[in-house]
Amino acid sequence: MTSNPQNSNPEASEEKDSPNVSLNKFADVGLRALMAFVGIAILSTGTTLLREGNVGLDPFTATNTGLAGKLGAGLGNVQLMVNLVIFVLVLLLDRKKIGIGTIMNMVLVGYEIQWFSIIYHQILPNTVNIFTIMTNLVFGLLLFTLGSSLYMGARLGVAPYDAIAPIISKRTHVKYRWARITQDIIFMVAAFFIGGDVGFATIIVAFFTGPLITYWDTHVSEKVMQGITDFSSTPSFRTAGKQLVNVGRISYYVVRHAYELTEKTQRQLSNYTDQELDERIEMTRNRSKQLSQVYENTQKQLRLLQGEADKRAK
Template structure:
């Protein structure tokens, strides 16, 4: 811990991760806003807050902040290790951002909500909600007060986490229904099936981004900034490209592959193998760097122990 505080690059890493956490919460809020405007439901906690805030004539941001302050008192008393900068960013800004983005959305877009526009808003909202959640969680700067309840209950009551979380989400969902909060299909997906989407964003975006920020914080330079933007641009392009190709592939399976398509599939597999080799090579390099840093810290600790003697 002392080494972390004395490390001159530790503060830069914390600053960059805090920015990433803030961006993640902003993207999460945009996703929640789209689900709300599409009338497809929201996560149980936000849905309950919208229902209650509407009945007592408070803005969502104000009411959600007050609710989070109430919850965080118990979290601090029971397990303060779960509290961090990311916790404060989430509890303070998420509700207000949903309010701000909703106001902006309704100012810019004027249309009658239909089934198709609701579905479009719901799909885009879920994608952004899970992407923002992935970025916010991967920054690893503390969890939202609501998300800290289930693991604390699991540790205190000796019940599996998934059961505690299920009871928590269902309880808040029922409360949201009673209070007239926006409960819908997206609520069910976010509560029980968001894991695979978040994992997808972790593997394709968040983990690489956080690793890049950590490496940059150790040796910051303008060249690395340019290189980071280049990687981000290529990653985004490849993600969109592969997603589209996968969609086309599913469509083609309905009518079976032709000989030409099989040849194209073979070429695609070869490219995938080539990309996998590159990823493996980079992973080996990163592993070597991690082990090198680990050995350096062990030597520093041994040297510090020797000086104390």
């Protein structure tokens, strides 16, 4: 996951007693809290798809599933307890990273994954096969990164786990990227040894979700934040309704589209001949290779651009 946006406190206005200023602040924080809440729900949905597809989870959740299995407890309870321990450390080391979004993430994600898993099994019972695995992998990653972008883009604090690497980077002067990769690797290894849900997606989440989150930042989160800013400057019920409808529409269509494609794929499985099945597998494999090449080319372009920027900065 990429570097989290820092929590920025709005400047205090000179007209503290003005009702309009108070209303603006209430609208801004309220809508950003709603944005974070929706983002966390989408993130949890994506994590559920990854979990039910047996392709692995992000290192932190994978570790918590392993602990839950060892302790015989629910994922929600275990994830909350682990979050509380890390939360205390973050509170002592850098409380500026704590906000409403921090509390929502640490409390909701584990329980939402449990709840969404129940719904998943009611809709698609006993459907683990090559196509549902690939579908869950793709849409799970898309929803996981979209949700991460929304909840972090709201700038109301980060999850306790996401605050570890920035704190280490700041105190040890190690680059954030390497601090985060090291952190994820440690949790990934821990998850593996305690029987957590480690798989292909765990490695992807640990190393390669940055470009996806950046994409969602540009095409969704920044636009949502701009709408919140526009409304907060001139709040009205009519404007609020439009903004809420837009946010709801985006979230609804993303989740619905993922579900419809998963369901469509499942319905078509029984109609495939052995030859068609082999062809679909080969086609999916080729698409995966193409996506890998696109990612590599994008990284090369990013390195060239960053190199040119570094030269000009000297």
